[in-house]
Structures are given as C-alpha cells and as structure tokens.
Amino acid sequence: DADVTQTPRNRITKTGKRIMLECSQTKGHDRMYWYRQDPGLGLRLIYYSFDVKDINKGEISDGYSVSRQAQAKFSLSLESAIPNQTALYFCATSDPQDRYNEQFFGPGTRLTVL
Amino acid sequence: QQQVKQSPQSLIVQKGGIPIINCAYENTAFDYFPWYQQFPGKGPALLIAIRPDVSEKKEGRFTISFNKSAKQFSLHIMDSQPGDSATYFCAASTIGSNYKLTFGKGTLLTVNP
Numbered sequence: 001d002a003d004v005t006q007t008p009r010n011r012i013t014k015t016g017k018r019i020m021l022e023c024s025q026t027k028g029h030d031r032m033y034w035y036r037q038d039p040g041l042g043l044r045l046i047y048y049s050f051d052v053k054d055i056n057k058g059e060i061s062d063g064y065s066v067s068r069q070a071q072a073k074f075s076l077s078l079e080s081a082i083p084n085q086t087a088l089y090f091c092a093t094s095d096p097q098d099r100y101n102e103q104f105f106g107p108g109t110r111l112t113v114l
Numbered sequence: 115q116q117q118v119k120q121s122p123q124s125l126i127v128q129k130g131g132i133p134i135i136n137c138a139y140e141n142t143a144f145d146y147f148p149w150y151q152q153f154p155g156k157g158p159a160l161l162i163a164i165r166p167d168v169s170e171k172k173e174g175r176f177t178i179s180f181n182k183s184a185k186q187f188s189l190h191i192m193d194s195q196p197g198d199s200a201t202y203f204c205a206a207s208t209i210g211s212n213y214k215l216t217f218g219k220g221t222l223l224t225v226n227p
Contacts, residue, residue: 004157040123040218042203043158090157099210100146105157 003027004106006091012112019078021109023091032074033037033103034058034066037088044071044091050096070071117141120218127194130224135189135221137204144206147187148179148215152201161202162189167211193219194225 004025012102013019023032034046035058046059047066055066063085078085088110093102119138127133128171137147148163163189164171166195171178175192191198 039218042120043217045214048214092157097191100148100163101207101215102160103158103215105159106158107155 004091004093004104004113006089006106006109008109009107010110012114013081014114017081017113019081020055020113021076021089021091021111023074023076023106025072025104026094027093027095028071028102028105029093030071031094031101032068034064034074034076034095035090036060036085037059037108043090046076046093050104078111078113081111082114083113086113087111087112117216118204118218119184120204120221122221123219124222126226127222130196131183131194131225132224133191133194133223133225135200135202135204135223136186137188137206137218138184138186139206140185141206141216142185143208144216146209147178147180148205148207149176149189150203150205150217152203152220154200158201158203158205191223194226194227199223201227 007022033048035043044060044097049055049068052068065077090108091106094103097105141146149161150158151161152158162173162176166182166199177190203220204217207215
C-alpha cells in the first residue's frame with residue numbers, strides 16, 4: 001500500500017541538540033507538509049513543499065528548517081532544540097490534482113526535549 | 115487569529131449516544147469543510163467532508179450539518195461505539211486554489227461501553 005512513513009517514531013533529546021525528523025512517502029504526491037500537534041492547540045503547519053524546488057514557511061516556522069531531498073522525502077530539522085518544541089510531529093502529503101486537497105498523514109514522531 | 119473554532123475540547127458519552135462536535139469559521143472564502151479522525155498513536159485521516167451547497171451529508175453513522183448563514187458546521191455520530199473514541203478535527207479550505215487546511219483545535223471523544 002502507498003504510505004507515509006516517519007522516522008524516528010519517538011525521540012528524547014536535550015536542549016541545544018540538533019534533531020532531524022524524516023518523512024518518506026510512496027504515494028507519488030508532490031505536496032508535502034510538516035505539522036506539530038500540541039494538546040489543546042490542534043495541528044499547526046510548520047513548513048510545506050509543493051515540489052522539490054518549492055519550500056514555504058507555515059504559521060510556526062521559527063526554530064525549524066526543512067529539506068526536500070526528493071519527491072518522496074521531506075525532512076524537518078530543529079537546529080537547537082528547546083523544551084517548548086516538545087510535541088507530536090506529523091508529516092502529510094497531498095496530490096496537487098486533487099482539488100479538495102485531501103491530506104494523508106504519517107503516524108507521527110513524538111519528540112521530547114529535556 | 116483562529117479561523118476555525120471547535121468545541122467542545124473533550125466529550126464523554128455512553129455507547130449508543132449521539133455526540134455532537136461544533137465548529138465555526140470566519141473566512142467566507144472557505145468552501146470545503148472536512149473532518150479528520152485521529153486514533154491514539156496514529157495520524158489524522160479524512161473521515162467525511164461537506165461543501166456549502168448542501169446542508170447535510172451522511173456517511174454511515176457520521177453526519178455533517180452545515181449552516182452557511184451562521185458560518186457553522188457540526189459532526190454528529192449516531193449510535194456511537196467505543197471504537198469511535200478518537201480525536202476529531204474539523205477543518206476548512208478553499209477548493210482548488212489553496213494548499214492550506216485550517217484546522218480546529220480538536221475534540222477528544224470518549225465513548226464508554
């Protein structure tokens with residue numbers, strides 16, 4: 001089955017460390033997204049990419065960077081992790097041919113910054 | 115600025131009850147309103163969606179009611195089951211022209227046996 005996968009699924013790190021979260025997809029979708037989920041705050045968009053050469057900031061991009069290595073791969077980096085970046089992170093994809101823009105989410109990465 | 119307001123934040127019902135989750139939006143350019151369902155340890159997945167040219171849409175036990183003049187829409191779950199326990203997110207977007215889904219903050223639904 002075409003899928004969206006995220007690695008690692010869980011990560012505990014310390015303040016100041018550099019962290020990379022990876023996302024891979026076999027859906028063949030051009031659009032990819034990174035969200036974070038916090039209790040009571042819902043899903044907030046960090047970055048999105050329409051293709052390999054197109055990367056855009058979302059509503060909460062400060063402290064994060066991304067890399068689109070290929071159509072199928074989209075990585076999120078925390079250059080210097082801080083405790084308030086403790087959250088559940090989701091990668092998602094969508095098909096630009098789908099005018100309703102249904103998004104397909106990965107299983108998430110739970111990140112804890114001590 | 116929160117463009118989609120969702121309530122309640124959490125909801126507990128007994129099996130067979132009809133939980134109702136409400137959302138309100140501000141941006142009149144929105145013309146597509148999906149609901150996503152998220153089980154523990156999983157990512158959200160599309161459950162059901164509605165366009166504002168209809169006032170109601172049913173898929174199985176799930177129904178969306180839409181009130182365009184009030185800029186509100188709601189999800190009803192008929193004959194709720196413990197397996198419906200999940201977090202539900204409403205969302206809004208503009209068909210065809212907008213990459214972005216604007217999500218509500220989510221409702222944690224618990225259906226007790």
